[in-house]
Amino acid sequence: MVILTGQVPTRLIGNDAFQEVDIVGITRPCTKHNYLVSKVDDLGRVLKEAFHLARSGRPGPVLVDIPKDVTQAETSYEPSGELLLRSYNPTYEPNQRQLSKALTLLQESKRPMILSGGGVLLSGASEELRAFARRLRVPVASTLMGLGAFPGSDGLWLGMIGMHGTFRANQASGNCDLLIAAGVRFDDRVTGKVEEFAPSAKIVHIDIDPTSIRKNIAVEVPIVGDCRITFARLNKLTEEMGITVAPDERLPWLAIIAEWKASKPLRYEQSETIKPQFVVERLYHLTGGEAIVTTEVGQNQMWAAQYYCFDRPNSFITSGGLGCMGFGLPAAIGAQIAHPERLVVDIAGDGSIQMNIQELAAAVQYGLPVKVAILNNRYLGMVRQWQELFYDRCYSCTNMEHAPDFVKLAEAYGALGLRASRPEEVDEVIKRALEFNGPVLMDFMVEREECVYPMVPAGRPITEMLLV
């Protein structure tokens, strides 16, 4: 992402001028890089650098702050040719020796697994990952940010790992003897108690960002490189070395996983009221799994991650590491602009959606047919869940009984508003929303005190899960 911001004229910078903010200073810790352009002649080079930095290496936001007089100045544009960034040279090509080491470990392994993260999607490594995992029959779990890189309907799929991961994914991490982690940074929501994460595993860690490696987790084989190139090299090397897996070699390990899956699947109890998980399941079925799903942050996000089965890369857009409420609707609008032909659904909560609901006006104004599905429990649900489980049901500032009437609100914006209050109304509402050619806001009145399960209490090993 490249962000262009407007600054006061250069002669006023530092004078506390009207609406002056040191945006470069403020955004320094949360951008990959940023610039203040004080001369118009620098603008061409800076913008070229900005787009290069934002897209290369480990991608990240780059901000370019442009004072008013620079935006109004004139200059002759000369293509700046080669970029000169002597201090920036990301490593794409993995070290050959480390690759061999990783494959040797894999040959010795009885219970291997792959953990795939957002970096796999960013580098476009889905194909290579799928080929690698299927060829060597290695089960794959994913972080929240990596969902879709490996198909959710594949037999080797373990599900999401971590605090709200599947039982089998978390147990697999606790019992595997080799963990190949690609494009992940071992966030605390993934590892739980780090000292007890993957205790019996040797870890191979592939990432283009050296700072991700050995930050939280000690690893056996660090591989700095681009995930796509690395998996391509691994596939090639596997072929060259003639590494194959006998049909029954993985059977014992896959049987244990199948047993975990059968005994402790993702589940919820149906009832008279709408269950939020049920809404996500119906969305999955009625969209044929073809939608680009964005989410807000909280319970809605976790249910979307658990119950919408992602088969395609780049179909799940969510705010993971930072967990920004209000992310889903603007993200859906962006996705719809980028993919006018695809169906875009924002799975939202009644709390998060109100952080940026004004963007409905943009969706209507620009004719963007995004579908917003609010799992409306009239609570800030995830915080309420923690208050229920860890604070003795002392509900503080989470009750939102006086949320607006979302159907009327949608209509006020010129969008279509629909509501379902009973399970049997859910399909009808979704179908009408999908048929309508324009922005729709669906208000699902769901069970108020439903919790996201499984759950690992913060600071516990991820194999110790609270189940339904």
Next chain:
Amino acid sequence: MNNANGLSRKHILSVLVDNQPGVLSRVTGLFSGRGFNIDSLCVSETLDPLVSRITLTAEGDMAVLEQIKKQLNKLINVIKVWDFTDKEFVQRESALVKIRAKGEDRAEILRNADIFHATVVDVASETYTLEVTGDEGKICAFIKLLKPFGIKEIARTGPVALARDRK
């Protein structure tokens, strides 16, 4: 991260950076953002006017320092990072010491200064200002020696360092 290098110790880092506004703030922000104190910091232009050298000392265990070095390398404006810990290197620091100097003390202070190869850079009727250069140990010893006379002010540069070359 559990590691055997949990011992906190002093590190001297030498960092080559682009000589541009805001770069120092990016570097120091890395330390403050992780709750680490920088003990000393020295910045100056190099032979190449587009490049500055930052020499800084900080305390931390090896794992923390590893992470900080990686993060420094990740900054777009950082060209190269050296960690002189456990390496052959030379370091020098300078200090200006303003000291009370009356009567008999005046001669005694000069004798001490002489031993340390310190020079007098300013003389007033009741004070001397001395300049001394050396490694950190020498500066500290000099200051300790002068303390009884009554030190009024001290300005220290903090160490600068370069790696030793093979003989």
